[in-house]
Amino acid sequence: MVMRKNNIVNINVEKETINSQLVANEIGERHTETIRKIRTLVGYIETDAKLRSSDYFIQSSYKGGNGQQRPCYLLTRLGCEMYVNKLSGKKGTLFTAFYVKKFHEMDEELRLQNQDSYMIEDPVKRAEKWIAEQNERKQLEADNKKLKPKAKYYDHQLSLDDGIKTSVIAQNYSMSAVKFNRLLHSLGVQYKVGKNWLLYKKYQNHGYIIQREFNYTEDKIATTMLWTPKGKQFIYNLLKENGIVTDNEKVSDNLQGVLD
Template sequence: MNQLVFIENNRVVTDSLTVAEVFGKEHKHVVRDIEVQISKLHEAKEHEFVKSNFGLEIFKAKNNKEAKKYLLTEEAFTLVAMSYTTPEAMKMKVRFIEEFKRMRAELEKQKQPFKLPTTYKEALLQLVEQVERNEQLQLQNAQKDQIIKELRPKATYYDLILQNKSLISISKIAKDYGMSAMKMNQLLHQLGIQYKQGDCWLLYSKYQDKGYTQSKTHTIDSETSKMHTYWTQKGRLFIYEMLKNKLGILPLIERDEQTA
């Protein structure tokens, strides 16, 4: 299978047939996995997410009978493939994510045909627009690079235990220290752990594959989405050690114990 993702109706998608072939699964099992996720999303009242990211189609199977398949956006694919965790499956997920990124850039080119400016003002506006597009693509690429590296950490028994615990936002971690999320983000930047690009905080490369964070994309509307980074319990312990050992900053509960 050469083409993992493709453009359909002005969107970058893959489908359940491709997923089944690449991951070496029966198509009916992939359809089952997809419908499990759709059911859970409906239970969570995420009806718009289902509508925007999953597309049901009917096709003729090899036995000439009608069968159903699903079109999947990158967000839908990520949800469905989350449970595919063998080393080979992880490689395939990385390939899919990289192909989504490449095809999205291709779609962006198609949407923005080059037009020769006729005035100095038009030329200047085109330059400003191109700079803004480049900055947006750079941000998207940095976000995808973080997600790809988050898929790669080696799973130890300790890591597997931590994965069963809930993710936590930076604002909740900051609350443990009696500070704002803004202040906590600045401290992590001061320690060389993360940097800001656009309005997102992203881990520096050397920390991206340690299993400290998980990134989720939240749909704002049918055309807009935003990535949020959540910290794992392993990441929370990492922040604790760094603040304690590098800056001498303790959480409130330990400060209270020392005072007592």
């Protein structure tokens, strides 16, 4: 999740959103009035069984000046489009320009997060991403060093289940598990909570994954997400639809090109 310091614009765990506080500020109305209007819209949406209000408006909260939690909403792109339909004239035009720009910025931020540093043109952003990559590499090396004595026990635990680790699937595409997980996130398959990746609702209950508890030491338990064969096939089909194929297929296509 990417959060601004004022906790107003963020990339939510599941969706890119704009906080209703900022909406109220941009259109010059009291936040309580914005909340009231959104609740009215949510009520309308929920009368249709085919629609989900969370696709438009997500209930949330923020800390007020006195430290108490106060209600707010996170507006998705669809929510902003719906809300702007209730505005007119200059106010509607300016708010449209505002949220389009904000979502574009968030899209760009996500794109940069999933892009290797050498592919970034802006020298400052390229340097920032390179530093982040180096820090991530050092952290991975430290984690691997720490977990190395536990690896044999860890692998034994995982081998007891019919599950496939993300790192194993990622190898078929010459990617690290970190980069592959980010790719699946950018394609809307999964999101991260703490250190764990979880599937979005639309992909749950399809038999794509199994959650397994394992002992990474004899007295400590952790949870990991493993892919089933059905899940592996789902990933393969999804990536192929997006023009991403396995290394074996790349080789096959190159050979075919030579033969042709």
